[in-house]
Amino acid sequence: MEKIKTIGVLTSGGDAPGMNAAIRSVVRTAKFNDIKVMGVRKGYNGLINGDIFEMTSRSVSDTLQRGGTILQTARCKEFSTPEGVKKGAQLARIFGIDALVVIGGDGSFRGARELSAEGIPSIGIPATIDNDIGCTEYCIGFDTALNTAKDAIDKLRDTATSHERSSVVQVMGHNAGYIALYVAIACGAEVVIIPENEYCFETDVLRPIIEGKHRGKSHFLVIVAEGAGDVFPMAEEIERTTKIATTATILGHIQRGGSPTIQDRLVASEMGFTAVEALLQGEINRLVVVKNNKVTHICMDEGFDIKKSISEDVVRLAKVMSW
Numbered sequence: 556m557e558k559i560k561t562i563g564v565l566t567s568g569g570d571a572p573g574m575n576a577a578i579r580s581v582v583r584t585a586k587f588n589d590i591k592v593m594g595v596r597k598g599y600n601g602l603i604n605g606d607i608f609e610m611t612s613r614s615v616s617d618t619l620q621r622g623g624t625i626l627q628t629a630r631c632k633e634f635s636t637p638e639g640v641k642k643g644a645q646l647a648r649i650f651g652i653d654a655l656v657v658i659g660g661d662g663s664f665r666g667a668r669e670l671s672a673e674g675i676p677s678i679g680i681p682a683t684i685d686n687d688i689g690c691t692e693y694c695i696g697f698d699t700a701l702n703t704a705k706d707a708i709d710k711l712r713d714t715a716t717s718h719e720r721s722s723v724v725q726v727m728g729h730n731a732g733y734i735a736l737y738v739a740i741a742c743g744a745e746v747v748i749i750p751e752n753e754y755c756f757e758t759d760v761l762r763p764i765i766e767g768k769h770r771g772k773s774h775f776l777v778i779v780a781e782g783a784g785d786v787f788p789m790a791e792e793i794e795r796t797t798k799i800a801t802t803a804t805i806l807g808h809i810q811r812g813g814s815p816t817i818q819d820r821l822v823a824s825e826m827g828f829t830a831v832e833a834l835l836q837g838e839i840n841r842l843v844v845v846k847n848n849k850v851t852h853i854c855m856d857e858g859f860d861i862k863k864s865i866s867e868d869v870v871r872l873a874k875v876m877s878w
């Protein structure tokens with residue numbers, strides 16, 4: 556492969572706090588190495604439509620601490636078709652992009668793999684608050700989302716304790732229970748429901764509350780991952796059965812915003828740096844990952860085959876801590 560002179564960068568899929576820190580790192584590492592950088596707006600949509608502009612080190616000044624993504628993001632249907640990918644590759648060539656850094660989740664990486672097959676070497680940086688990308692121990696945004704959820708749930712707990720009420724709180728995670736499980740432990744939930752594990756409402760939700768009442772508990776926190784059930788009927792049924800006043804709250808997209816935590820800024824900085832260094836060393840079609848607590852990169856195809864699952868030990872920890 557010829558020496559890379561120009562790198563493109565885009566963010567795709569759901570935004571995640573720390574994406575800006577990753578963009579900044581990509582841009583600055585490239586500029587430090589005298590490489591031209593082209594920013595692509597609104598994910599693959601921008602690539603297909605040529606919404607592409609040159610970035611300098613100053614384009615990313617004052618962005619490290621900002622949530623969201625300065626490049627904006629989108630979920631692009633057209634890019635899931637072979638024609639869309641071909642169009643994207645053509646536009647990348649027209650704008651002189653020799654290699655592309657894609658910051659996003661699983662779906663975004665599939666796009667990167669297709670682009671690579673069309674002759675635009677791509678490298679992925681994992682960023683999703685769901686932390687559900689199989690090949691990496693950590694995804695940018697997860698820690699910030701956890702902290703945002705923790706702040707909100709602690710507040711709900713204050714008022715629930717004062718009134719001896721129960722709270723049923725829905726956190727994000729359509730297919731993934733990482734946010735739910737981790738905040739359940741960190742915020743002292745009595746019950747946590749995640750999409751990965753089947754549950755029975757009577758025995759897994761109502762029973763621990765009734766038993767907890769007998770052990771002297773007077774208010775209860777139930778955390779439900781988005782994909783695991785509707786919190787409003789749950790709250791009604793809990794109130795009807797336990798006779799404890801119960802509220803339902805959906806935290807929603809609030810978990811996707813906000814200034815990234817130190818952890819997300821550091822990981823994002825290291826991942827952006829690693830992605831560009833890998834490209835400059837001729838390593839293409841890779842995914843940047845955290846493996847054994849270290850940022851590194853692996854082959855994209857192998858990365859897709861790695862699945863991760865919720866640890867039963869962590870599920871047990873959540874249960875024991877609720878006793």
Ligand code: F6P
Pocket residue numbers: 569660683684685727728729730781811
């Ligand atoms: O992938 C991150 C995520 O926040 C999921 O937890 C959630 O199900 C989904 O995105 C929501 O997507 P949208 O912003 O398109 O509603």
